Amino acid sequence: MLIARVVGELTATQKHPSHEGRKLLLVQPLNLDGSNRGDAVVALDAVDAGVGDRVLLATEGFSAMTAVGRPNSPIDMAVIGFIDRIDIVPEAL
Amino acid sequence: MYFGRVVGCVWCTTKNPALLGQRLLVVQPLTPQLEATGKRLVCTDSTGAGAGELVYWVRGKEASFPFLPAEPPTDTCIVGIVDSVHAQALAEARQPTLPDPASVPAGAHRKNARKPPSC
Helix, strand or coil: CEEEEEEEEEEEEEECHHHCCCCEEEEEEECCCCCECCCCEEEEECCCCCCCCEEEEECCHHHHHHHHCCCCCCCCCEEEEECCCCCCCHHHC | CEEEEEEEEECCCCCCHHHCCCCEEEEEEECCCCCECCCCEEEEECCCCCCCCEEEEEECHHHHHHHCCCCCCCCEEEEEEEEEEEECCHHHHCCCCCCCHHHCCCCCCCCCCCCCCCC
């Protein structure tokens, strides 16, 4: 799982039927210091997150499908939680 | 899933039999601001996307799931055609949505916080 920030939303009419009824979010993975970690990705929303929220991102198929509730569907990323707070020992940064 | 644009098409006459009839498209990954990022790659297609269209694709084992019960040997598959993108500038999106914990007095979030006993 990764820490990430929601930076946008996509709309798609023509898509796999298993993606219907869920928001498509553009999500930017973050490092612990808040800097960007690689490029933004597209994730299905399992918690009703919105732009600007700091979230927990599942980046593996089985966990993402389970969170979204659509087994055996082409989903490999899902937003599975909001992050309220992160506590880290300063040496870890 | 990843976001990108279809920039081309690949034709293979000799290929794995399970890939017969599959469209193979060249995709350029994009940032939310529609700038090219990273290397182009080849994806199978489950949506009917065409050249120039914005798409998103899935990577890994899940890429073969749109074709169930067939299991073509693919590791990237386009699963949606993007109609529109609403992307916030990253600096703006970074504005914290929650108050800084340090600026909020302890217990302030509790509406009915009990006062400490006076005796």
